[in-house]
Amino acid sequence: MKQRRLWPAVVVTALAFVSACGGSSGSGSAKDGITVWVDAARLPAAQAYAKAHPDKKVHVVTFDGDGNGATTLQTKIQLWNRSGKGWPDVIFSEQANDPVWMAKAPFDFAAPLEKLIPENVRSQWPQTSTAQCTVGGKQVCLQDNLAQVVLWVNKKQMEAFGYTVPTTWQDWAALGEKVAKEHPGYIVGNIGDSFSHWIYLWGNQCPLQQLEGDKVKIDPTDDHCTRAAALFDPLIKNGTLPPLSVFTPDFAKKYGGAQDKVLLMPGPSWYAQAVFDQALHVPAGEMTAANPLQWGSESPVTTGQVGGGPWIISKHSKNSAAAADFVTWVTTVFNPTGKDARPGYPAYAPLAEKWLQALASNPYFAADPTPALKTAADQVWAGWNLVTYPDQPVWSDKVVTKMVAGDSLSSLLPTLGSALGDAAKAAGYSVVGN
């Protein structure tokens, strides 16, 4: 009797609660427009599209970009898959390997682009870029920009010290030794970023993630890895190749701005703006780019890559034509000039030409960086494949933290290999050469 009297109160409260929860309905894929998810750097592109197409409804959502091994997109896509609704039509990701898992079960998010974007448009991307976006024989993304590694040079400081720009890794290392003696405190690179192995080991053809069917080859004992590590170790020790990240306040304080202590730095194409100008505040009229470094006299010259974020269209889009139009526009048309210029080297070749022309006359540079960027665009080593698991946190955790504590890169290669092997196995790959 007593219990029954209470029930109305419980039911009323519960109903109020449930209706409050149900009040907000997710937007997801609008029937008469598209929803696009972009990072902060791609927001201007999405806004420009909306402005140039006032007749189209574009709902722009900004998110963290899924960079640095985050699981934002994995989490969201699984939740959308579980609830059966809410998927955006287009996603931009900062994580170059995201399309690999997005195209596979259980995520099954990325739509093949063959029917959505014509072949004559897609063929304008460099072959290495298209290969990176091809999963299981189907192209599932378009790269926004290329992130080929070049050698960034502080022309002003190099000339002031009377140094010539090295063309081989060996010359670069010899210069590092010289700098340590003659100008201690100056640096010829840095190896403490979560992606430093993409710069220093990818470019030197160290097989740390080489796909052979469903197998991944991880072989840190390969000569390409050990000889590179042996070359870097003395520089890490003498302080000209510090194991610090360019994105930390420590780094900017020590080497950036008024200190201006970066002489050389192997790094991707987007470093000019994002690192030298915005993070380190290197003054205008100092930096330029040189060709990627060669290993001795070996050819062909190969280089690494860092980034090159992809655009992905959802399989679940109810408006895939509009989504494809959006992706085509932001990758092939969007090209503002001056201060608002795209930060990265456009992957779409005809747009890259225009972008390079504008860059050549950019007063920030001490000399035209475009020949080097152009050369490097075709030199990215194809033996490093993108995989579903994140390798960058493994590098940070197993190698960078130990190098900070004083260990040599050579001594850490076996640990790196076995940790990458564990990560690969956990993601369902079989591992060879480890």
Place this chain on the structure above:
Amino acid sequence: MRVARSRGLHGWRGFAFVVPYLIVLVAFGILPVLYAVKLAFTTDGGGWAGFRNFTHSAGDYRFMSALGHVLVFTSVWLSLLIVFVVTLALLLHGRASRSSAAYRFLYYIPGALAGAASVLVWLFMLDPSVSPGSFFVHHVLGAHLFVESIAPGKLPLIFAMIAFWTGAGGWVVVMYGALNTIPQELEDAARIDGAGPLTLALRIKLPLIRKWIAYMVILSFATGTQLFVEPQLVNQASLGMVPDTWSSNQLAYQLAFRYADFNSAAAISVDLLAIGLLGAVVIISRTGLFKVES
């Protein structure tokens, strides 16, 4: 008859006050637990899996290291919590009420910040180049760079420090409240018998708030083993220098969302639940928390 009826009415009124909490408890506490238990014992397709998810997740190459981290963290943090919270509460209770109120407020402030926000404050505190406590970071942690502050060996201590700073204030207030329930006559009697402040604190007050301490330990033990926010935020802020599977709860999160293996993730959650329950049972049976003195 009349007495019984009025007691019943009181009971109902009390219950009505608890109802909103009960609804939330069921919706966000009990139902998810039941769902996790169901997931932990079933396969991806919904079939019976027995203990396979448990053996699979325990066989993961990160499981033991994560569990080890969590146990070290929990023991460091719990020791800090018990010693400092009880000491601070006893000290406060011995002071004049005005200054004691000011201190209570001071201790409580960090706890008033939402969990994640207070961890973010620590990201700045631990970076020697921006920290207002850079002297402390240099000399106690021996770090000149943020990467050195968060070197793997220091992490349990760092996380314990963050968790203590964010949570201890609230417990100091709770303990103070507990001390206030001690009848004044008891203290007066002890004083007449010649007890000084130290004897009073150790012989009279401490034994009387034993159950509150047990209560704090039970809740904190469960919170400690389920550590997530601190390592997760430091992982992101350090761009991966701290692994994203440092704690068991993070491993469960990664299994669920990176590998889409909700069943193994649920198994780890159930492991943690079992550890928390076991801890509670041991503490309750040792301290007689629920014993009603007749």
